[in-house]
Amino acid sequence: MQDDAKATRKKLTLDAQLASVPMRNRQIAVNEDADGLNVTVKLSYPAIMRPLVFLLHMRQEKTYRLDGLGRQLFEMVDDKRTLAELIDRFGDKHKLTFFESMAFVQSFLRSLMQRGIIALGVRQRQVR
């Protein structure tokens, strides 16, 4: 499964990346307070670890605070807009060029993906 994901990632062209759709994890909880947006993600552990999670009272969720640019970008992710549309929107808002905007958006989305907050939806036909 992991190998498939790696192979898919390697084969994505720039066009396919731009046409992909960032989507929010349906399991996250989003709360707003005065300081920003709090996004709570349920943590998943390997099956072998699950009994230990209860025994050792390991935490089962983690909260991230998003503010400033991070919050703006997270709020733009609506499960419909493609990566290209997000880049254009962000670029237009801050008067950044396409590649400048792409660098910001990609690096932020990558960090959100690593934390399980969003996933990137790629259409099958775009994977060569």
Next chain:
Amino acid sequence: MMLKMSTGEKYNTLAWHHFKTVIPAEWEVTAYAVEARIGRIEFSTRRGLQAVVSWEPCRSDPDLDRTMRGFFYKLAIEDAAIESRSSGRFLLGYCKERNLAQGITCMAESFILIRWIFENETARENAVQDRIMQSMEPNRGALIEYALFGLHLRIPEGFELEDAVTQPANVLLGFERPDRARLTFRRWGLPEYVLEGLSLDEYLEKFMKAQGGRVSYVSKDSFLGHDCARAEYAQRGQYQMDRFMGRPWPGGVARLWIDEKEKRLYCCQMIAPPGVELPKMEDLFAAAGQGW
């Protein structure tokens, strides 16, 4: 995703080391070389690589036709498949089979061979190629122009490009003369996040201190039609024993201003050893409307 390139699009000035010309405003630099002797710059859009311009030393009168054929020969393209024509001072060759165009010329003034390679849709866009080729001229004189990464500068002869650090929305170009006079230009995007609520003068003072400068005076000023902060500072030289033993050079001047229309923050620093004259900061920037 494939969009047709419009030939009626806007153009920006491109000036670097030996040449100046114009390029479509949509093109962005994705790779570049600082060295003046030999190097290249790559331009891309969201549709991929569009063009590469390279420069290298050449004999006074190279055989352009042979150089052209040599390039295509390396790609296993036969002579018969190349359509050649002239455009400005360039000889242009187009290979339909590979969708690749190459324009070459020798800047006889400086014995530099300039080579443009056009790829993807630009390879078929004669109007774009012609505009670039025909606008091409040597970058020589008392003021050498540098127009790239959103900066358009006129640098007095004698200064050499020493540093170019380009990150997304964060550009630095540094020039130095043999007498160690130094000019540093910066351009940042997302100004509200760079300033983090500080005023221009507060930020400039903080920034200059972080750069190792001893700020003696900060004031509000106006520069190129924008409100700006001006700082006078002293700083140690950066090279050889100056770095460890020399006394800080006084007389450094830095200006920081924000272009609200572009949403960019600019900073210019000038410093030189005592007794060395610096150019006027106003003269270093291209007049409004001639830049990006």
